């Protein structure tokens with residue numbers, strides 16, 4: 337039976353993703369438009385293995401590292417799933433800021449986080465994350481967002497996050513990754529396709545979405561991500577969760593310069 341598709345922007349009920357269910361004459365590059373925003377929760381949870389696990393670990397990180405009185409940023413907040421995790425796990429003196437450059441996603445987020453926004457716990461802003469002032473942050477989250485930015489500006493954004501974070505601050509990132517070993521990449525890719533099939537997506541939906549995401553979602557290797565964090569100055573870049581070709585990882589800004597140099601290996605201290 338075809339699932340019904342209510343189109344009510346005020347509805348909190350997740351709607352079924354059928355964006356690519358019918359054959360399209362031409363496949364345009366994927367955009368976070370109104371149609372996607374309406375079904376986003378269903379779309380991401382049925383497309384990203386480990387999505388819930390990533391949020392469970394984000395809650396642990398937030399409990400441990402959110403600094404009282406600081407700001408927590410969710411960059412690319414979409415419908416607010418990670419924003420809500422931050423709000424639920426952080427001290428009440430923290431303010432949570434959700435940023436997204438898609439107005440339909442922000443509208444959707446306004447609905448799902450209505451109570452938290454009313455109580456001034458969460459604020460949302462529709463803007464490009466390259467323009468966001470991150471001063472005063474103790475945690476910056478980029479859950480499945482960095483992969484949508486042009487490769488050329490990813491280093492710059494991460495360097496700015498590092499500079500803006502308070503000492504001891506955390507960057508928490510979740511991404512789809514690619515594997516430099518062709519055989520491994522192919523095997524894991526096939527398992528990801530199996531995951532989508534088990535979630536009820538048809539071959540047509542999988543193929544059309546894949547072609548829409550081509551050149552829009554550009555994954556990097558796990559090593560490239562860790563190296564970027566290390567180059568910016570983050571300590572202990574490490575992977576926290578892994579499900580097929582999706583990982584979540586974090587890095588911590590040193591609490592002080594002296595502590596950082598004390599932990600650096602001998603060869604790096606010159």
Ligand code: GEK
Pocket residue numbers: 368380411412413414415416417418435436437438441463464465466478479480481484485
């Ligand atoms: C979650 N974090 O559910 N500036 C602002 N927002 C952007 C930009 C940009 N330059 N580029 C993309 N976005 C969420 C899921 S989805 C991931 C994040 C996915 C936004 C875009 O509009 C979308 O809402 C989000 O980043 C990526 O935990 O759909 O795979």
